Amino acid sequence: MTGHAPAKRPNQLFRNLNSKIASIxxxxxxxxxxxxxxxxxxxxxxxxxxxxxxxxxxxxxQYERLWSTSRWIISIQNLAIYxxxxxxxxxxxxxLLAALMDQKIRFENxxxxxxxxxxxxxxxVTGLVWQWILNPEFGIQGxxxxxxxxxxxxxxxxxxxxxxxxxxxxxxxxxxxxxxCLMLAGLRGIDEDIWKAARVDGIPMWRTYLFIVxxxxxxxxxxxxxxxxxxxxxxxxxxxxxxxxGPGNASEVPAKYVYDYxxxxxxxxxxxxxxxxxxxxxxxxxxxxxxLEFGGKKRG
Amino acid sequence: xxxxxxTAAFAATIVLxxxxxxxxxxxxxxxxxSGGEAAAVAELAKAFNATGNKWIDGAIAGAGxxxxxxxxxxxxxxxxxxxxxxxxxxxxxxxxxxxxxxDLTAVAExxxxxxxxxxxxxxxxxxxxxxIYCVPINIHSWQWLWLSNAxxxxxxxxxxxxxxxxxxxxxxxxxxxxxxLALGGQAWQSxxxxxxxxxxxxxxxxxxxxxxxxxxxxxAGSEMAKVFEAAAQAREMAAGSNVQDWNQATNLVxxxxxxxxxxxxxxxxxxxxxxxxxxxxxxxxxxxxxxxYIATGGDAFYFPVLDDEExxxxxxxxxxxxxxxxxxxxxxxxxxxxxxxxDVDLTSVNDxxxxxxxxxxxxxxxxxxxxxxxxxxxxxxxxxxxxxxxSTSLSPEDAQKRFADxxxxxx
Numbered sequence: 001m002t003g004h005a006p007a008k009r010p011n012q013l014f015r016n017l018n019s020k021i022a023s024i025x026x027x028x029x030x031x032x033x034x035x036x037x038x039x040x041x042x043x044x045x046x047x048x049x050x051x052x053x054x055x056x057x058x059x060x061x062q063y064e065r066l067w068s069t070s071r072w073i074i075s076i077q078n079l080a081i082y083x084x085x086x087x088x089x090x091x092x093x094x095x096l097l098a099a100l101m102d103q104k105i106r107f108e109n110x111x112x113x114x115x116x117x118x119x120x121x122x123x124x125v126t127g128l129v130w131q132w133i134l135n136p137e138f139g140i141q142g143x144x145x146x147x148x149x150x151x152x153x154x155x156x157x158x159x160x161x162x163x164x165x166x167x168x169x170x171x172x173x174x175x176x177x178x179x180x181c182l183m184l185a186g187l188r189g190i191d192e193d194i195w196k197a198a199r200v201d202g203i204p205m206w207r208t209y210l211f212i213v214x215x216x217x218x219x220x221x222x223x224x225x226x227x228x229x230x231x232x233x234x235x236x237x238x239x240x241x242x243x244x245x246g247p248g249n250a251s252e253v254p255a256k257y258v259y260d261y262x263x264x265x266x267x268x269x270x271x272x273x274x275x276x277x278x279x280x281x282x283x284x285x286x287x288x289x290x291x292l293e294f295g296g297k298k299r300g
Numbered sequence: 301x302x303x304x305x306x307t308a309a310f311a312a313t314i315v316l317x318x319x320x321x322x323x324x325x326x327x328x329x330x331x332x333x334s335g336g337e338a339a340a341v342a343e344l345a346k347a348f349n350a351t352g353n354k355w356i357d358g359a360i361a362g363a364g365x366x367x368x369x370x371x372x373x374x375x376x377x378x379x380x381x382x383x384x385x386x387x388x389x390x391x392x393x394x395x396x397x398x399x400x401x402x403d404l405t406a407v408a409e410x411x412x413x414x415x416x417x418x419x420x421x422x423x424x425x426x427x428x429x430x431x432i433y434c435v436p437i438n439i440h441s442w443q444w445l446w447l448s449n450a451x452x453x454x455x456x457x458x459x460x461x462x463x464x465x466x467x468x469x470x471x472x473x474x475x476x477x478x479x480x481l482a483l484g485g486q487a488w489q490s491x492x493x494x495x496x497x498x499x500x501x502x503x504x505x506x507x508x509x510x511x512x513x514x515x516x517x518x519x520a521g522s523e524m525a526k527v528f529e530a531a532a533q534a535r536e537m538a539a540g541s542n543v544q545d546w547n548q549a550t551n552l553v554x555x556x557x558x559x560x561x562x563x564x565x566x567x568x569x570x571x572x573x574x575x576x577x578x579x580x581x582x583x584x585x586x587x588x589x590x591x592x593y594i595a596t597g598g599d600a601f602y603f604p605v606l607d608d609e610e611x612x613x614x615x616x617x618x619x620x621x622x623x624x625x626x627x628x629x630x631x632x633x634x635x636x637x638x639x640x641x642x643d644v645d646l647t648s649v650n651d652x653x654x655x656x657x658x659x660x661x662x663x664x665x666x667x668x669x670x671x672x673x674x675x676x677x678x679x680x681x682x683x684x685x686x687x688x689x690x691s692t693s694l695s696p697e698d699a700q701k702r703f704a705d706x707x708x709x710x711x
Contacts (some may be wrong), residue, residue, distance in 0.1 A: 244544070249689070
């Protein structure tokens with residue numbers, strides 16, 4: 001207690017004390033479950049734990065085995081194909097749909113509902129529906145053949161070379177509606193005056209979109225990107241419902257490898273190694289991005 | 301209401317259940333949910349309820365690969381059930397080693413299990429350090445070729461007597477528009493088909509050297525190369541069978557859309573439900589008609605350690621009930637599997653089951669891969685086989701190399 005006290009700024013630690021106390025449980029849970037759980041998993045990925053976790057270290061053996069397993073390599077390739085294409089297509093299709101919706105069309109509400117509807121379905125239901133649609137016996141192929149085109153073949157789910165695109169179709173059908181809605185919200189946030197100014201300057205509409213509107217929608221794009229990307233990394237139920245990884249191993253994904261090896265093969269060490277690799281992949285993408293996005297702003 | 305009355309009421313609720321605890325509830329988990337399987341389980345429940353206890357059914361839908369993770373997490377998570385199904389062999393080995401399963405040696409000695417259970421290998425895989433931890437309840441074997449007589453009639457070839465004739469007849473079947481070999485897309489089916497080829501074409505020595513002794517040289521050797529050639533033929537014969545589940549594949553054989561299927565003896569139940577008669581509508585060839593041996597595995601019940609005295613006693617009663625001759629017959633007739641006792645009366649079994657019983661009686665029953673390999677090695681092998689059977693880009697030579705790698709690191 002000194003005489004200067006009133007002149008001093010209040011201690012940063014005690015500012016908004018109530019809200020800080022209120023967030024303590026959340027911080028503890030995040031630390032304990034997310035961080036603690038991740039560290040525990042990483043630690044045990046260096047052991048030869050089978051059905052039960054045990055601390056007998058084997059160095060990098062689990063990782064060596066992982067990267068020499070063809071099923072894991074296939075899983076990574078599939079995730080890369082699915083991830084890149086689903087990112088590109090859902091952004092492009094979503095934005096195009098949103099731009100079309102934005103042309104002050106009639107029945108906009110009805111269209112919006114139709115496009116957003118698939119998003120209300122879980123991946124399991126989506127997967128089953130598309131499994132039936134793509135089934136050669138009674139799906140698209142069956143219908144077209146019954147119309148008289150006997151040689152028509154469209155059975156992506158039964159062809160190991162293109163099965164991942166069959167899954168991609170279902171994923172896009174489910175996810176683009178949401179992207180469209182986010183984009184539409186972004187477009188509605190653009191000031192009418194910008195459009196008027198562009199029209200006065202005689203800039204064609206497509207150029208306005210590409211060089212003025214899209215750069216202004218950067219925050220919306222980033223939100224969308226995060227939502228799509230998190231959906232890609234955790235893709236699991238869609239594959240389980242549509243193909244259960246088949247034919248053969250052709251549509252396996254990393255998350256399914258983790259589950260199968262942890263619980264069906266009773267090899268926790270191998271499953272942990274695979275999930276650590278997934279975490280690492282996410283970290284490699286997220287950390288530089290977060291650094292640029294948030295770190296840069298503070299300095300700037 | 302005063303405190304005393306309240307206390308009395310509470311006391312009554314606590315005392316009351318203890319008073320009637322003679323009829324002990326025991327929860328039993330298993331993955332038998334298809335029609336025939338559920339009927340078989342009902343027989344077990346009936347027999348157990350007759351002892352004055354109560355069977356609480358804990359069926360988990362979806363095959364064993366769905367059910368086992370749930371069972372294991374309940375046991376390791378501290379919420380054990382009264383008894384649970386596993387396949388014979390090594391699926392529950394670590395749970396036993398961790399001391400989570402009850403030692404049934406006393407019950408086993410009383411019931412003289414060592415002498416009545418045939419083949420003895422079934423009890424061996426329940427045994428760890430001389431103590432018995434599970435009750436084998438039935439015998440299943442993988443090495444069966446099921447053939448549709450109607451399909452071969454339509455193709456104009458006689459019904460094959462062994463695998464080689466079946467392979468030779470395949471082009472005729474294709475010409476007649478019939479799928480030669482039905483194979484479901486799930487990984488375990490490809491794995492089982494391959495193991496069957498190993499035993500039938502490689503013979504007992506190769507089978508045991510590879511799976512029991514884990515000899516990587518034999519796995520990479522010329523005998524196994526022949527098996528891989530045969531597997532490549534099977535792959536051609538199976539091309540185009542767009543089904544997932546094993547019973548869908550069996551259904552292709554039942555309806556004559558496919559010539560044959562390699563599947564365990566549980567496929568028998570599907571033919572029975574469809575009202576087909578062995579020898580007339582369909583044929584069965586144990587050991588693919590070549591090998592006099594079959595590998596026997598099956599289901600067993602394990603009893604987690606419980607704190608409750610009463611429940612532990614009920615566990616003993618259940619273990620005895622399951623091996624009771626009457627229960628064994630009633631259960632296995634419905635299930636389509638063979639009983640584990642050699643001393644029971646089975647006059648009502650059909651031709652195919654008789655063939656299986658004869659093989660077991662001759663002592664030609666070998667260790668199943670579930671008993672010989674850990675779940676981890678089994679899974680790696682399944683992954684390889686499902687890749688091999690689904691895509692022609694993997695050559696038999698490359699597949700054999702990878703197979704030998706798996707065997708060399710198998711445990």
